[in-house]
Amino acid sequence: MTFSxxxxxxxxxRVAKIFRNEWGSGSLNQRVRAVALWQYTTQLTMQAALRxxxxxxxxxxxDVLWGIGEAPYYDPTDVSTVDNIIDTLWTxxxxxxxxxxxxxxxxxxxxxxxxxxxxxxGLYAYPLYATGVATADRDPRMRPTMVHHYxxxxxxxxxxxxxxxSMRGKVSPFGDYFxxxxxxxxxxxxxxxxxxxxxxxxxxPAISAGYLLPWTAGASTSIDxxxxxxxxxxxxxxxxxxxxxxxxxxxxPAFGTYxxxxxxxxxxxxxxxxxxxxxAAGAELQVHVDNALKATVxxxxxxxxxSAPVRIDVGPGFHTLSLVGGGTAKTIxxxxxGAIRIQAVTAxxxxxxxxxxxxxxxxAVNARQIALTWAPSTMATGYVVKRSCHSGGTYDVIxxxxxxxxxxxxxxxxxTYYYVVSATNSVGEGALSxxxxxxxxxxxxxxxxxxxxxxxxxxxxxxSEGGNGFLAGGEILISWNAAADATSYTITxxxxxxxxxxxxCPVATQLANKTSYLDIGExxxxxxxxxxxxxxxxxxxxxxxxxxxxxxxxxxxxxxxxPDAPTAVTAKVASGGVLVQWTPxxxxxxxxxxxxxxxxxxxxxxxxxxxxxxxxTATFVDKTTTAGATYYYVVxxxxxxxxxxxxxxxRISL
Numbered sequence: 001m002t003f004s005x006x007x008x009x010x011x012x013x014r015v016a017k018i019f020r021n022e023w024g025s026g027s028l029n030q031r032v033r034a035v036a037l038w039q040y041t042t043q044l045t046m047q048a049a050l051r052x053x054x055x056x057x058x059x060x061x062x063d064v065l066w067g068i069g070e071a072p073y074y075d076p077t078d079v080s081t082v083d084n085i086i087d088t089l090w091t092x093x094x095x096x097x098x099x100x101x102x103x104x105x106x107x108x109x110x111x112x113x114x115x116x117x118x119x120x121x122g123l124y125a126y127p128l129y130a131t132g133v134a135t136a137d138r139d140p141r142m143r144p145t146m147v148h149h150y151x152x153x154x155x156x157x158x159x160x161x162x163x164x165x166s167m168r169g170k171v172s173p174f175g176d177y178f179x180x181x182x183x184x185x186x187x188x189x190x191x192x193x194x195x196x197x198x199x200x201x202x203x204x205p206a207i208s209a210g211y212l213l214p215w216t217a218g219a220s221t222s223i224d225x226x227x228x229x230x231x232x233x234x235x236x237x238x239x240x241x242x243x244x245x246x247x248x249x250x251x252x253p254a255f256g257t258y259x260x261x262x263x264x265x266x267x268x269x270x271x272x273x274x275x276x277x278x279x280a281a282g283a284e285l286q287v288h289v290d291n292a293l294k295a296t297v298x299x300x301x302x303x304x305x306x307s308a309p310v311r312i313d314v315g316p317g318f319h320t321l322s323l324v325g326g327g328t329a330k331t332i333x334x335x336x337x338g339a340i341r342i343q344a345v346t347a348x349x350x351x352x353x354x355x356x357x358x359x360x361x362x363x364a365v366n367a368r369q370i371a372l373t374w375a376p377s378t379m380a381t382g383y384v385v386k387r388s389c390h391s392g393g394t395y396d397v398i399x400x401x402x403x404x405x406x407x408x409x410x411x412x413x414x415x416t417y418y419y420v421v422s423a424t425n426s427v428g429e430g431a432l433s434x435x436x437x438x439x440x441x442x443x444x445x446x447x448x449x450x451x452x453x454x455x456x457x458x459x460x461x462x463x464s465e466g467g468n469g470f471l472a473g474g475e476i477l478i479s480w481n482a483a484a485d486a487t488s489y490t491i492t493x494x495x496x497x498x499x500x501x502x503x504x505c506p507v508a509t510q511l512a513n514k515t516s517y518l519d520i521g522e523x524x525x526x527x528x529x530x531x532x533x534x535x536x537x538x539x540x541x542x543x544x545x546x547x548x549x550x551x552x553x554x555x556x557x558x559x560x561x562x563p564d565a566p567t568a569v570t571a572k573v574a575s576g577g578v579l580v581q582w583t584p585x586x587x588x589x590x591x592x593x594x595x596x597x598x599x600x601x602x603x604x605x606x607x608x609x610x611x612x613x614x615x616x617t618a619t620f621v622d623k624t625t626t627a628g629a630t631y632y633y634v635v636x637x638x639x640x641x642x643x644x645x646x647x648x649x650x651r652i653s654l
Contacts, residue, residue: 151202219343565585
């Protein structure tokens, strides 16, 4: 057994006992709320581990825990400019909505709450360095992305308590996860803090996730079996693609359970029946609802047919249907016709709009058409398709199909469009689906990009770990000519991991409106370019019809060079002194060794200048100034012992 199997649940139980002894036997999950937060896991691994713990200790998880959780960050998918960071944060938030639904399904399975132990917009170490990150961080458009993330994509899927990463801290080339900055910007001017206040002051959003169950006796609906909560790190199945469930013994226990998040407005009794067939006589399908095995059914062999009905009784709110393969053969839900059929027996509840559609995808058919498809929403009678030329809207209605497909034939070649879909019924229109982007293009794979070249290369800096220096964090900037009909580019580098894997590997894929790539790696997580190593890069153009051949390769070996002078130095009055800010030159990443910047101050534009501080961030508050004086500030950058020329001077009179 692994350490986590033998010691993790035991430790958790001991901690629970400590709380009980301190606060009383009735305090657990009342006065004291215990949660399981597992940073580097997935919801299905959490489900498998907690089920094992229940079997091992013969005790229900809900008697020990109040909740389980993850880190609900959201990240931009294009970090080439501040506009693209802001633009794609919206889509980045929508991409993780499915993950939140998966965690909600597992939490509901055990009767627990879904919580977040840290969260926020992810702006870690992107190639705009401190200036770009800070600019995006302070952009007023950051505010609506956060409101959207938490209200539409966290609380609307049943998320409960959630923490932000930290209250305050400095923006640096590492990025920023803080609600507002310390010493750099007033808290009331922080879009993120304003967003947090908006969120806390907003009414709870209507739940817009889960397969909605009928609220009238005799009414029925169906779930597409292929649209289960997806396995982590895998693509969503296309709607109608079918599903094959193998016996659990033949699969990884963490990935042998197929979860579906159900939602009832009033509760009641329902019957479930499964349409498909068995591969052989030994096929069994275990039907679990909320951590209870309800039945084991067998689908007919030969022609597709219905299983025997399984009756379930549920209350209002979320419930989790889990299907697990048993026996010795596979259960098969065929493409297009496989179904989980649900009929209300004695159901009650308030009629509500359908949940937001999920698994929306868009692909170019040609230069004038984009095809959309999405998973059908239960209790929906129609859909509304909306489009915008801007991420996050405003969206215009372009169609009202009755089914889960639509073709937009009013688009222009090489234009990026953003789509959302809502579901309707007699009650009204539901919430918007996650947003997807698509670019209309001709029905052919693009040609290989041309003009691939090295724009700039800089060496790594030296870090020190236990007296052993190592190099990390070098930067190589390459660019290329735009390829006609491309919707994205894939950049490949060789070697992939220096000293580990010498073959080539894709290091990035980015949208076609960006024709350069800055390879900075990450300080803690390779791959990262290193000084003295020869690297070869090639670029591939992609669209929905295929990918080009690799471009001609370009090679470069980064070497240690003195940095350029910082630019855009400014000085202004701040709380407690003078705030000095600047734009870092190319090649300046944060380190834990020598300081990166020298800040000098003088009383005349030509100097002389006196060193005021050495600092590793691109901002500094000088608290040693005198009222009524005039100061001039210049800044230099240092790396590897080499100092850059001085910047232009910034003047301020106090």
